[in-house]
Amino acid sequence: MTKSSFASQLKEKLIQKGLEQRLQNIHDASPRVAEAGRQDDIPEAFTRFDRQPGYQQVHLMREGAERFGVTSPFFHVHEGTAGAHSSIAGRPVINFGSYNYLGLSGHPAVNAAAQAAISQYGSSVSASRIVAGERPLHRQLEEALADFYGVDDALTLVSGHATNVTCIGHLLGPRDLIVHDEYAHNSIVQGALLSGARRLSFPHNDLAALDTLLRQQRRQAERVLIVVEGMYSMDGDFPDLPRLIALKKQHQVWLMVDEAHSFGVMGARGRGIAEHFHVDPHEVDIWMGTLSKTLASCGGYIAGEQALIDNLRYLAPGFLYSVGLAPPLAAAALAALNILQQEPERVSTLQERGRYFLEAARQLQMDTGLSCGYAITPLIVGSSLQAVRLSAALLEQGVHVQPILYPAVPEKQARLRFFLNVEHTPEELHYSLNTLKTHIS
Structure with missing residues (x-):
């Protein structure tokens, strides 16, 4: 492990430790109802949405993203039908972010x-x-x-x-x-x-x-x-x-x-x-x-x-x-x-694409977790920060794939989740995986 990669990993561990501690602080700081008292003893936080732990968590995530120069990977606007391909911000992309498995939305x-x-x-x-x-x-x-x-x-x-x-x-x-x-x-x-x-x-x-x-x-x-x-x-x-x-x-x-x-x-x-x-x-x-x-x-x-x-x-x-x-x-x-x-051939073609993608990812020594090679394959990349950065880098090169972050999955299991579509070509799958590999190496 190089000195720079060790420093990067240490930084991300410290970031995550700080995030977990701040989330716990939010929970611990949530006011409790007094056992007895006057009406004016009700904490102001009980009547304000911006004091709720849920909002505080959202605010904390936004703050962290701004601090580390990470753009949000969520709520991308698709300008048209989202199948194997889509358009985001006026740019065509290979789309792995939708459940349109058999390409029937837009048929x-x-x-x-x-x-x-x-x-x-x-x-x-x-x-x-x-x-x-x-x-x-x-x-x-x-x-x-x-x-x-x-x-x-x-x-x-x-x-x-x-x-x-x-x-x-x-x-x-x-x-x-x-x-x-x-x-x-x-x-x-x-x-x-x-x-x-x-x-x-x-x-x-x-x-x-x-x-x-x-x-x-x-x-x-x-x-x-x-x-x-x-x-x-x-x-x-x-x-x-x-x-x-x-x-x-x-x-x-x-x-x-x-x-x-x-x-x-x-x-x-x-x-x-x-x-x-x-x-x-x-x-x-x-x-x-x-x-x-x-x-x-x-x-x-x-x-x-x-x-x-x-x-x-x-x-x-x-x-x-x-x-x-x-x-x-x-x-x-x-x-x-x-x-x-x-058209049952749509199903068999989708299954072929899924097997191809899984095997190709494994040949590139990527961590595919528990995937059985059907329409869903996660590529586990480690930290949430790494997953967000990789998602952004791929989007810049015409590949749309969403990151799955802590706490939806354990922090060390943060991943990019690829949803396959019957209309993805082997060439597109190959390009997407190799583009990701260049950013991981």
Whole structure:
């Protein structure tokens, strides 16, 4: 290690140590409510947004960025459709920052379907579906999703995040237990908190630990729900679904799989993790997914047996008290699903691109973490400061990739997260990796 590289690493360690200490100071300095006292004893901080710990953390990050001359890598404005390629600040870029895995957002047939839906139904259904917001497109999409999965029925909601929150929050209660992978998405955790159920996590993809946990805890709850993801968006890996199904049967619990990133990506025809492992989709109690990635729209869905869907359709607050999915969004998702079924070669090409990228990165001795080489591969670079600087340097050379920073991941695991698209060419993947390599060396 050279003297300059050692000094750089030492500086970054000191920066991070100072950041962690200042964040802890913010938390420790947060005023507490007095046990008793007059109304004028209420601290001013309780009525000011700029005194909240959350804002203080944002302010601290901005201050640090300015101090070290780092421009924010967030909220880049894309001037057009963001697929394998995009335009930022008037410059064309190779885009690795979007979930448009199969290139269907912006597809002419998808655009035409959305435009036709607006012409016929308007831009909004203007009410909850149960009272006055149902349109033919809603049931057409839900029936198509259920058929695609091979289950009884499906229900679509206006937000992927809200789908997890309202489904988990509605189905479970204080006498129940929710067990999830430690890398579970925020929406899963928020749904568990809303339910009031006891919540426990197990080490990432460690199903032996899950088995031990269930042996210890199953008898202490009425209903138990295991929640995992079909593909984890931070790492690009996935769980052993057959083993999970065996555990759910053994311990008599429910199994929920969030397919936000595996739908359209895994399996020979893009039917997700069940197709990848050749398992009967009925073996999973709750299938969840989003419409905003492979399906080129916005929203979420739940698929499963009829009793589950009827329960959610009539009683889940996030569906019952929310406006229905906008007609152009339903139409776009339905058109994208049709293309997925008509053109399965999109899936195989995406998988080829994913394998190529993973192998090429490893040949360049880059740390690809747990990635299995599908549509998501992280390149772990170390510190958050290094990740931000590399992201900025790549953008200058026409490559857009977002950094994932502490505290979203451990500081030494800060990374650049590459989302692959079926329309990325091998030459573009090669150029992007070699450009990154020149800045790391």
